Every structure is written in structure tokens, then in C-alpha cells.
Amino acid sequence: MMKNEKKQECIFVIAYxxxxxxxxxxxxxxxxxxxxxxxxxxxxxxxFISRGLLGTYWLTMDRLLPFSIMNYRxxxxxxxxxxxxxxxxxxxxxxxxxxKAKEKNYGSMCQLILLLMAFVMPMYIGSQMFGRLxxxxxxxxxxxxxxxxxxxxxxxxxxxxxxxxxxxxxxxFTNANLILVPMFFEIxxxxxxxxxxxxxxxxxxxxxxxxxxxxxxxxxxxxxGAQYYEEIIANAKALSFDGESFNVxxxxxxxxxxxxxxxxxxxxxxxxxxFPTALLLFSPYIMIFIHYIYILLKGxxxxxxLAYAAIPLGIVTIIPEMxxxxxxxxxxxxxxxxxxxxxxxxxxxxxxxxxRAVSLEKLSIKKWNPIPYTLLIYVLFxxxxxxxxxxxxxxxxxxxxx
Amino acid sequence: xxxxxxxxxxxxxxxxxxxxxxxxEQLSFGAGLLSLLFFLYVFFALYNNKNIQxxxxxxxxTGGIFISTLWDSYYVAAKERYYLAVVLIILGGMLFLRNHKxxxxxxxxxxxxxxxxxxFRDGVSFGFDGFGPKFVALILMLPxxxxxxxxMTGIFEKTVFLLALGVHCIHVCLVQPSTYWILSLVLYLSGxxxxxxxxxxxxxxxxxxxxxxxxxxxxxxxxRGEDVNYYCAxxxxxxxxxxxxx
Numbered sequence: 001m002m003k004n005e006k007k008q009e010c011i012f013v014i015a016y017x018x019x020x021x022x023x024x025x026x027x028x029x030x031x032x033x034x035x036x037x038x039x040x041x042x043x044x045x046x047x048f049i050s051r052g053l054l055g056t057y058w059l060t061m062d063r064l065l066p067f068s069i070m071n072y073r074x075x076x077x078x079x080x081x082x083x084x085x086x087x088x089x090x091x092x093x094x095x096x097x098x099x100k101a102k103e104k105n106y107g108s109m110c111q112l113i114l115l116l117m118a119f120v121m122p123m124y125i126g127s128q129m130f131g132r133l134x135x136x137x138x139x140x141x142x143x144x145x146x147x148x149x150x151x152x153x154x155x156x157x158x159x160x161x162x163x164x165x166x167x168x169x170x171x172x173f174t175n176a177n178l179i180l181v182p183m184f185f186e187i188x189x190x191x192x193x194x195x196x197x198x199x200x201x202x203x204x205x206x207x208x209x210x211x212x213x214x215x216x217x218x219x220x221x222x223x224x225g226a227q228y229y230e231e232i233i234a235n236a237k238a239l240s241f242d243g244e245s246f247n248v249x250x251x252x253x254x255x256x257x258x259x260x261x262x263x264x265x266x267x268x269x270x271x272x273x274x275f276p277t278a279l280l281l282f283s284p285y286i287m288i289f290i291h292y293i294y295i296l297l298k299g300x301x302x303x304x305x306l307a308y309a310a311i312p313l314g315i316v317t318i319i320p321e322m323x324x325x326x327x328x329x330x331x332x333x334x335x336x337x338x339x340x341x342x343x344x345x346x347x348x349x350x351x352x353x354x355x356r357a358v359s360l361e362k363l364s365i366k367k368w369n370p371i372p373y374t375l376l377i378y379v380l381f382x383x384x385x386x387x388x389x390x391x392x393x394x395x396x397x398x399x400x401x402x
Numbered sequence: 403x404x405x406x407x408x409x410x411x412x413x414x415x416x417x418x419x420x421x422x423x424x425x426x427e428q429l430s431f432g433a434g435l436l437s438l439l440f441f442l443y444v445f446f447a448l449y450n451n452k453n454i455q456x457x458x459x460x461x462x463x464t465g466g467i468f469i470s471t472l473w474d475s476y477y478v479a480a481k482e483r484y485y486l487a488v489v490l491i492i493l494g495g496m497l498f499l500r501n502h503k504x505x506x507x508x509x510x511x512x513x514x515x516x517x518x519x520x521x522f523r524d525g526v527s528f529g530f531d532g533f534g535p536k537f538v539a540l541i542l543m544l545p546x547x548x549x550x551x552x553x554m555t556g557i558f559e560k561t562v563f564l565l566a567l568g569v570h571c572i573h574v575c576l577v578q579p580s581t582y583w584i585l586s587l588v589l590y591l592s593g594x595x596x597x598x599x600x601x602x603x604x605x606x607x608x609x610x611x612x613x614x615x616x617x618x619x620x621x622x623x624x625x626r627g628e629d630v631n632y633y634c635a636x637x638x639x640x641x642x643x644x645x646x647x648x
Contacts, residue, residue: 015613022617025637114613281422284415370405371458373612374412377466380620381419393422 009095016091019121020084027384029127032076034236034245036131040075041235041246042254046228049254050217051133053166059235070238079131083124086135089142090120096149097348105347108358112347115376116340122384123333129387133168134330138337140164141175145341148182149348154202161206165213172214173321174334177314178341180207182349188307226256267326267388270398274328274390277398281382284375289339291364296357308353311342329386406448409458413444417465424470424624432483433472439487440468443494447596450497456599459612463619464592470623471585482582485520489513489586493593505597506559510566513590517573517583527578534638535630536580540571542618542634546591549607549615553598566590579627588622 043055062069069075094113101109124135141164144157157179164171183203190196229251236246252258279286293312297305315338318331346354365372382393389395421437444461451457472483492512499505547567554560570590573583621633629635 019617021640022621022633022637025640026621026633028636028640030643281419368408369412370408371412371455371462373459373616374416374462377462377616378416378419381416381423381466381470381623393419396422396425 005099009099012095012098013091016094016117019117020087023121023125027122027125028130031127031241032072032079032131033127034240035247035250036079037072037075037239037241037245038236038247038250039131039133040239041232042250046232048216048221050169050221051167051254053163054133054136070235072239072241072243075131075239082135082139083130086124086139086142087121089139093142093146094344096146097344100149100348100350102350102355105355105358108355108362109344109347111372111376112340112343112358115379116337116344118376118379119333119336119340119383119385126384126386129384132387134170134174136167137164137171137175140167140171141178144179145182145345148179149345154198157202158205158209161210162213165210165217169214169217170321170325172210173317174330176207176210177317178338181310181314181342182345184310185307185346188303188310229256264326270389270395271322271326271328273398273402274394277401278328278332278390278394281394281397284378288361288365288375292357292361295360296353300353304353311346311354312339314338314342327387329388329390332390333385406454409454410445410448413448413458413461413465414441416462417469420466420469420623421473425473426475428475430473430475436472436483436487436490437469439490439494440465440472443490443497446494446497451596451600453599456606457596459616460592460595460599463615464588466619467588467622467625468585471581471625474624474626482520482585485516485582486585486589489516489589492516493589496593497596502597502601503558506594507562509590509593509597510562513586513593514566514569517569517586520582521573521577528576529578531578532580532629533575534642535634536574536584538634538637538641539580539584539622539630540574542621543587543591545614545618546595550591550594550598553601563594580630581625581627584622584625584630 039051040055040058042049042052043059044052045056045059046052058069058075069078098106098109098113123129124132140160144160147154147156161171161176161179164175180203183199183206186199187196187203190199232251233246236251237244240246249263289312296308296311300308315335318334318338322328322331343354343358347358362372365375369375382391385391444465447457447461448454493509496505496509499508550563551560554563567587570583570587574580574587577583621631621637623631623633625631
């Protein structure tokens with residue numbers, strides 16, 4: 001049995017690495033955009049600004065190291081190393097989930113992992129998203145999820161949340177749900193009083209710290225940084241591919257405190273046509289998810305209903321971002337990532353109700369779709385998701401419809 | 403019949419996604435006609451074959467490559483689509499023959515013949531340019547080739563298969579651009595797969611094994627021309643960077 005498990009793990013690792021190479025070959029353009037390199041020029045030297053942690057780290061390392069890293073080459077290789085690390089950490093998370101799940105759910109877990117990999121693999125490799133700050137948020141989120149899964153050193157979730165917020169305050173809407181929902185679930189469902197108390201404390205402090213940081217960064221952090229403008233531009237240029245490019249709106253917003261709402265008008269027009277089109281293209285998956293929620297919640301007592309309802313309701317944290325900002329590609333990815341990761345997480349924790357709902361949903365799918373793997377193959381043509389655009393394929397269809 | 407209709411709808415949904423993946427600004431009447439011919443081929447295969455699950459997988463992989471290539475504006479204007487139309491009609495007709503050896507021989511002979519006619523009639527150019535991505539494309543077709551080889555018994559089947567493969571591979575490697583030749587090879591392997599999936603006593607593979615040709619098929623989607631496609635060109639570029647040439 002053990003030998004068989006080792007063999008399956010080996011096959012999974014090899015398949016995952018081959019797939020990684022496959023997607024790198026297709027989507028990696030050996031290039032970082034001006035937007036993503038400019039992020040490394042944002043530093044706390046110019047005030048306690050949002051998205052300043054990475055740039056602060058970079059400037060500090062530049063001072064400490066015997067060689068300069070304020071150049072494109074250093075930023076590019078660092079971002080590449082982080083991207084590979086993220087994908088390997090994601091693989092480790094999958095392996096841990098499968099190992100902890102019951103053997104009878106092995107097939108379902110593999111299918112969910114395959115589906116999630118279709119979205120995850122190409123997301124941060126393409127030129128639009130390579131080096132984007134989101135990847136650090138997902139690394140930290142995975143670390144927190146692994147702590148929750150193993151039930152070890154969970155207090156580290158609080159500093160993880162703080163670091164994530166310092167990297168990008170969007171964490172509170174895009175990723176915090178992945179950490180808060182499992183803790184909320186445990187608070188309601190666990191019979192162990194000590195455990196409940198632990199999660200109330202950790203969850204409460206986590207929620208409080210990220211909320212305070214979000215409010216600060218959103219309303220009070222924009223630097224009156226006109227005096228630093230030239231220095232920041234010079235750093236941003238030094239880090240860029242051609243020594244000249246940098247992102248104007250990013251610096252205007254974070255350093256000069258200018259509102260960029262008007263600049264995003266074009267992207268809002270894309271969002272308006274892409275959103276309903278994406279709902280149409282992904283409607284089979286939406287119907288499956290709604291039916292799955294129905295199976296999961298049906299016949300539950302009030303407390304159980306509340307606990308299990310939190311799992312699908314965790315998606316709603318993305319709504320404020322969709323109203324205020326324009327990166328619908330990132331939000332679509334965040335939504336898919338949340339749904340599939342929560343399924344994997346709860347099945348790894350051995351939750352009988354989630355396992356039952358997944359099994360019943362699989363049977364239901366086979367009734368109307370005799371080749372269920374088409375649900376995986378279909379998605380392969382509609383990814384990767386981008387940042388402002390959801391995906392090129394969604395955009396093509398949206399333009400024809402509207 | 404109702405089950406086969408469900409299979410058909412599932413396949414069409416994937417083809418629509420492949421269409422969105424490959425389509426460019428320009429919609430083409432020729433691509434539309436060829437797509438209809440391909441749907442006819444799919445219909446005949448679903449109607450004729452008994453091993454419906456495996457047949458559907460084969461059609462999905464083939465259609466994913468074919469549809470995404472056909473609607474890409476880079477390929478839309480190519481005159482090779484007339485040859486592809488003939489190939490599709492032949493493949494569709496083959497499905498109704500009962501004898502496996504006969505099907506294999508007819509299909510191999512006809513498609514190889516069409517390749518040779520195209521070469522000599524249209525005076526296509528020869529050269530080793532872009533050999534790297536073509537090599538990657540051939541490697542991606544290797545798993546299906548191996549699965550087919552293992553399904554064949556006897557010297558006759560294997561010889562015919564090798565000869566036809568040889569004609570295709572020479573054209574893929576030498577003739578510019580290679581899109582038509584790769585598509586022709588894909589259709590040839592697809593046609594053979596549909597034959598052999600019905601043969602009695604042929605080795606049946608577990609579900610997870612079908613992931614391999616699925617990924618390989620994805621790597622051949624949206625064939626474009628000199629560089630084959632983004633996957634093959636990117637893979638060759640990555641190999642060259644790792645090796646240190648670029």
C-alpha cells in the first residue's frame with residue numbers, strides 16, 4: 001500500500017513538473033512589463049504607502065549586498081524564482097491535501113486538482129501577470145492554509161496577514177476569505193472548547209489587523225510625495241526592461257495621491273461587456289456550483305447551515321473589488337481559486353458533508369454529461385485569465401455579442 | 403440515440419471553446435465549410451463506432467487542433483484547405499468499411515497520395531528552417547503513434563503504418579510551411595485511432611493515460627506556419643535557453 005502511494009505521488013510530481021514546463025513554454029515571454037517592475041520602486045522611504053513592502057525590501061537589499069540589484073536583470077530573475085517557488089508550493093499543497101484525504105476520495109481530489117491546475121498554471125507566467133504582487137499573496141495564503149491543514153503554529157496566520165497587507169491591501173478582498181472561512185467553520189462546528197477559543201482569538205486578531213491596515217492604506221496612506229517624484233521615476237526606469245518604461249498611474253496614485261478613476265474608463269467598458277459574457281461561457285460550472293451548494297446545505301440544522309453556508313458565501317468578499325476596481329481577470333481567478341481550494345481543503349480535513357456533496361454532484365454531472373472530462377478540456381481553451389481582461393477568448397465573444 | 407446526442411453536445415461545446423481560442427478578427431466562409439465537413443466526420447464517427455467513450459476522446463483531441471487552426475486568420479487564406487476537405491471526405495467514408503486491414507490500407511494510401519500530389523502539383527518549397535518546433539510537434543504526436551503501434555498486429559499493418567508515417571514525417575520536416583502537413587498527420591492518426599479503438603482485443607488504457615494525448619493535443623492547437631504554433635515554438639525556445647544556445 002505504502003509503495004503504491006509513493007508511486008502515485010512520484011507520478012503526480014513528474015506530471016506536475018512536465019505540465020509546468022509545458023505552460024512555461026507556451027506562455028512565458030521572458031519579459032516583465034513596466035507596471036510590474038515599477039512596483040519594485042515603491043518604498044517606505046516615501047512614506048508608509050500601500051504596496052511599499054516589496055520595494056522597501058528591494059532597496060534595503062540593494063544597500064546591503066556588495067552588488068547593485070536596482071536593475072531589470074535582478075528583478076526579472078527574482079520574480080522568476082518566486083514564480084517557480086509559488087508553483088512548487090502549490091504542488092506541495094495538493095500533495096498534502098491528497099495525503100490527508102480519505103482514499104475513497106482520491107479520484108475526486110485528482111479531478112479537482114486537475115481543474116484548478118488548468119487555471120493556476122498559466123496565470124502568473126504570461127507577460128501581463130509575471131512579477132505581479134498577487135503571487136506573493138498566494139504564497140502567503142498557501143502557507144496559512146498549510147498551517148490550518150496541519151493544525152500547527154496557527155498563530156503565524158496573524159503575521160502572515162500583516163505581511164500580506166503590506167504587500168498589497170487587496171489581500172483583504174481577494175485572499176483573506178481562504179483563511180477566514182475555515183476558521184469560522186471550526187468556531188461553529190468544533191466540539192473542542194480549547195480549539196474554538198484558539199480560532200476565535202486567531203481569527204479575530206487576523207481580521208482586526210487586516211481591516212485596520214486596509215482602512216489605513218485605502219484612506220490615509222497616499223504620500224504627499226512630490227519631492228520624491230524624480231527619484232522614484234529614476235528608480236522605476238532603472239528597473240525597467242528598456243531603462244525608460246515605468247507605470248505613470250501607479251506612481252501618480254500611490255506617491256502623488258491622484259485619483260485614477262478617469263484613467264480606468266476604458267477598462268470599465270471592457271468589464272461591462274466581459275462580465276455577462278463570462279457568466280455565459282462558464283455557465284455550466286456556475287450551474288454545477290449552485291447545485292452543489294443546494295446539496296451541501298439541504299436539510300441542515302441552523303448552526304450547521306450557517307457553518308456550511310460560509311463556504312460558498314466566502315466568494316462575496318470579491319464583490320467590493322469588482323465595484324471599485326477594474327481587474328476582472330484577477331477577480332475571476334480569485335473566485336475560481338477560492339471555490340476549488342476550499343473544496344480540496346475541506347475534503348483533506350475529512351469533512352463528511354463536503355465529501356458527500358461532491359460525490360452526489362459527480363453522479364449528477366454524469367447524468368447530463370456522459371464525458372465529464374469535457375468540463376476540464378473546455379476550460380483549457382479559455383485560460384489564462386489576465387488582469388483587466390478576464391481572458392482573450394471571453395473578450396472575443398463579448399465583442400461579437402455587444 | 404439520446405446518449406449519442408448528449409455526447410455530440412459535449413463535443414460541440416469543446417469545439418466552440420477551441421473556435422474561440424483560435425479565431426481571429428477575420429471569419430472565413432472556407433473555414434466554415436471545412437468545419438461543417440468536420441462535424442459531418444464527427445457525426446459519422448459517433449453514429450458508426452460502438453466504443454463511444456474512447457471515440458469521443460479521439461474526436462475531442464482532433465477537433466481541438468483542427469478547429470483552432472482553421473479559424474486562425476493566419477491559416478484561413480491557405481489553399482491547402484481544399485486538400486483537407488478531400489482528406490476529411492475520405493476519412494468519413496472509411497468509417498463505414500468493416501475490414502480493419504482494408505481501412506488501414508485505404509486510408510494510408512489515399513492520404514499519402516494526396517500529400518504527394520500536393521507537393522508536386524503546387525511546387526511547395528523545401529528547407530530545414532524552423533526544424534526545432536517541427537521536431538517538438540512530432541514528439542507531441544509520439545504518444546498516439548505508440549498507442550497505435552501497440553494496437554497493431556502483424557507485419558502488414560505495421561509496415562503500412564510506418565510507410566505512411568514516413569511520408570508524413572518527411573513532409574513535416576522538409577516542406578514549408580508545415581501547417582498542412584501537421585494537420586494531415588493529425589487527421590491520419592485520428593482516423594487510425596477511430597479504426598483501432600473498435601478492433602477486438604486491442605489494449606484498453608486506463609482513464610488517466612488519456613491525459614497524455616490530451617496534453618499533447620493541446621500542444622498542437624492553433625497551428626500557424628513556420629514556427630508551427632506558440633507551444634512548439636516556445637518549447638524549442640525554452641530547450642535552447644536551457645541548453646545555453648540562446
